[in-house]
Amino acid sequence: MSLPSWTDEKFGTMKRAALWLVTVVGEGNVFTKEEVKQAFPGVSQADRRVRDLRDFGWRIDTNREDLGLNQHEQRFVLQGEPVWEPGKGTRPASSITDTQRREILARDGHHCRSCGITAGETYAGTFASAQLDIARRPVIQADGKVKVELVAECNRCRVGGKGLTADLEAVLVRVDRLDGLNRKTLTDWVAADAREFAEVERLWADIRTLPADSRNKIREALGLPPV
Missing domain, CATH: 1.20.5 (Single alpha-helices involved in coiled-coils or other helix-helix interfaces)
Incomplete structure (x- = not known):
């Protein structure tokens, strides 16, 4: 089944951008913000519409996820939901707003919850600086159900953590098994939200x-x- 043309203006910009990525850029290839502007002349925030595709399972990496890219480049890694099909491409309610992002970063102490690095801090042994963003982390709850929770993570940990599911029940069981001294040590670390x-x-x-x-x-x- 052939795909619709990405130049067909009956589709919105996001759907046209999806078709442009699939038919012009191709999975695994790099494109620039300037190329997006040239493909959609006169369309305001065309680059933002490309980023919106991430809400539908599309993987589009920037230099936050792929250190080989410069700040003007993005890589089309993987196609997600075919948003151009009827009934597809409706924005999910779980989309993270700017306000939510600020609140989550503040809640998580403005540092990566996986490795502890802060925004702008240089990774050890490199000249690369960390950038923080919000990751969606599936967590197995005590009742066995999976709940997607939001957490602050740096660009490196987000890449390494893709596809991981946290098991809250397993962690709670291990906490319950701790003896008095180890439990006191862990309590102090959790209370301070830091380990020396x-x-x-x-x-x-x-x-x-x-x-x-x-x-x-x-x-x-x-x-x-x-x-």
């Missing part, structure tokens, strides 16, 4: 990043044989 790593833990994290020859020198310093 011990020097030996920070040192272990640094050692793990070393290449094999350097790790063997650490083993030698500790009286262990090389591997």
